[in-house]
Every structure is written in structure tokens, then in C-alpha cells.
Amino acid sequence: MLSAYQQFFTGRPTTAIARDLLGKLVRYQGPDGEAAGYIVECEAYLGENDSASHAYNGRRTNYSESLYGQPGNIYLYQIRAHYCFDIVVQAVNEPQGILLRGIEPAIGQALMHEHRGVTGVSLTNGPAKLVQALGIHSRELDGQPLEGNQLTVALDQFKIPREIIATPRVGVNLSGKDGKKPWRFYVANNPYVSGMRKREMDLETHGWRD
Template sequence: MLTKYQQFFTGRPTVEIAKDLLGKLVKYQTKSGIIGGYIVETEAYLGEKDSASHAFNGRRTGYSESLYGMPGNIYLYQIRGHYCFDIVVQDAEEPQGILLRGIEPALNIDKMIENRHMSGVNITNGPGKLVQALGIHSRDLDGQPMETSPLTVDLHNYKIPGEIAISARIGVNLKGKDGLSPRRFYVKGNPYVSNVKKQDMDLECHGWKG
């Protein structure tokens, strides 16, 4: 039987979960304290029928095995030398996931700056950047349930987006049948969204309500 936490990540379309994750707080427990930030950008990957998914056409390897796990588990993988963080969604053996593409720093920001060796929006405005900012440099957390892992998403501590924008995903094969599908979601105006133009940034409220 699924826990209440796991139930958040299944039982409804993956694109809905991807939208609902915007504003939730990512937290990573380290020896120097908790590091984290609010999710501002996600991408949905819809499993075996999605040409951009690691499970497209039933592809299954030891590397991507965690994608077939329980809802709310971590799928941590490396691509082009960078580590990226997906959340497994839907029931076990249904390999759908949501990539976290950007977070707004909120907890232990000085440590995030130290981890990235830079400041400003470039700390966390991309999937590899945010993982590095958290201080994660291996796949040790791959396959772990977020509910009991040092890396988790706090579903009770969140901000509310003023507007959710939708676009095609970034960095996928555009010639694939789903290359241009609108499965990227972000907080409109937030400066920590990847590839956002300065003229489109809401520097006062960062795109949050209230």
C-alpha cells in the first residue's frame, strides 16, 4: 500500500504532477546543514511511448532501472558530465519521470554559492547546476525513496506560482516524434528558470503569488 507521500506522485497524469511540483521545496540534508530551494522548472517524461524518455520503446538497462521503481523515488543519472535529478512518478514498472530543471535558492544559499563557485541566477538555473549546487557529485542516492532520503521534496512547504508557462522540453531530440511536445513547465517570470531572458524576469516577486 502506498504512503500518502507516494500517492502525490501517482494516480494522475504526469504533466499534472509536473505542474504541481512547481513551488515545492527541495531539501538536501548534508553534514553542514540543509541545503535547498523552491522548484521553478520541471519537465515531464512519459515512459516507453515518449521518444525523449530513457525508457522509450521499452529500453531498460541497469543504469535506468530506478526509473521503473516506486512513485516518489529518486532517479539520479549522469549526462554530458553532469548529474541530473528526476523524480519517479506513476506506479512501479511504469517508467515515467519528472526532471527538475531549476530551483530558486532558499536554504543555506552561501553553501550553494560555494558549491557552484559562482553567484546569481547561474547557481541553479539548469538541471546539472542545481544538483551541483546541492553538493551532489555521485549516483549514491539513485533509487532511494525521497520520503526517507537525505534528498527530498517537502510537499507541505511551498510557494504558489502566479502563472505557469508551458513550452517544449529543452535539450531533447527535436526530430523525435515527441521532440516538440509541450511538456516543460515553469514559473513565469522567475529568474532561476533556465534560458529565461532578462527582460522576462520578474525581479520583484519572482513570479510567485502573494
């Protein structure tokens, strides 16, 4: 029996879940304090039939095993020296996920600066940047549930985007079957979206509704 929290992450298209994650608060209670930020950018990966997915064509390894777990679980994976944070969605053995690509700092900004050694929008405007800013430096939480965890998404703490933009995903093989699908979603004009041009940034409301 799924909890009400887990039910948020299943029972509807992964693209719809990704859109609904925008504005939700990601929180991490690390050994040196709490850091948190509102999700402003994410990407949907639709499992075994998605040419950009880690599970494409049924590929299943020890490394990606957590992607096949319960909805609302954590999938932390490493690319070179960097870690990325994916949320498992859909039913067990249906390996779909949502990659967090950008967050707007909300709690523990000084701690985030300490973790990253930078200030400004480059603090959290990318998937590896936001994980490092939160203070996560290993795959220790991989496969664990978000619910009640030190790393969680607070579904009841959120901002509402004024507009959501959909584009192709970043860094995937564009010549692949699904390479150009518009499965990247972000809060329009938010400064912490990766690649957001300065002239397009809304520095007053950051793209949120009043």
C-alpha cells in the first residue's frame, strides 16, 4: 500500500509529475546543517522506451537498480566526479525518473556557498551544482525513500510558477529516438535555471506567482 506521499510520484504521466515538482522545496539535513531550495528545472526520463534513459531497452545494472524501486525513492548517480539527483517515479520495476536540474536557494544559502565556493546563480543552476550545494558528496542515500529522509522533497512547501516552459532535455543524444522530445521543464525567467540568459531573468519575482 503506497503512502499519500508516494502516490504523488505515480499514477499519472511522468511528464505531469515533473511539471508538478516545479516549485516544491528540496531539503537536505546534512552533518553541517540544513540546505534547501525550490525546484526550478527538471527533466523527465520515461524508462525502457526512452532513448535517453539509463534503462533504455531494458538495461538494468547494479548501478541503476534503484531506478526500479518504489515511487518517491532516491536515485543518486555519478557522472565523472559529479553526483546527480533523480527521483524514482511510477510503479516498482517501471524505471522512470525525474532529474533535478536547478533549484532556487531558500534555506542555508551561506552553507551552500561554503559547499560550492561560488555565489550568484551559478550556485545551483545545474544538476551537479545543486547536489554539491546541498552538501551531498556520495551515493549513500541512493535507493532510499524521500519520505521522512534527511534528503526529501517537502510537497507541502512550495511556490507556484507563473509559467512553465518545456524544451528538449540537455546533454542527451539529440539523434536518439527521443532526443528532441520536450521533456525538460522549467520556471520561465527564473535566474537559477541552467543556461538562462541574463536578459531573460526576472530578478524581481523569479518567475513565481505573487
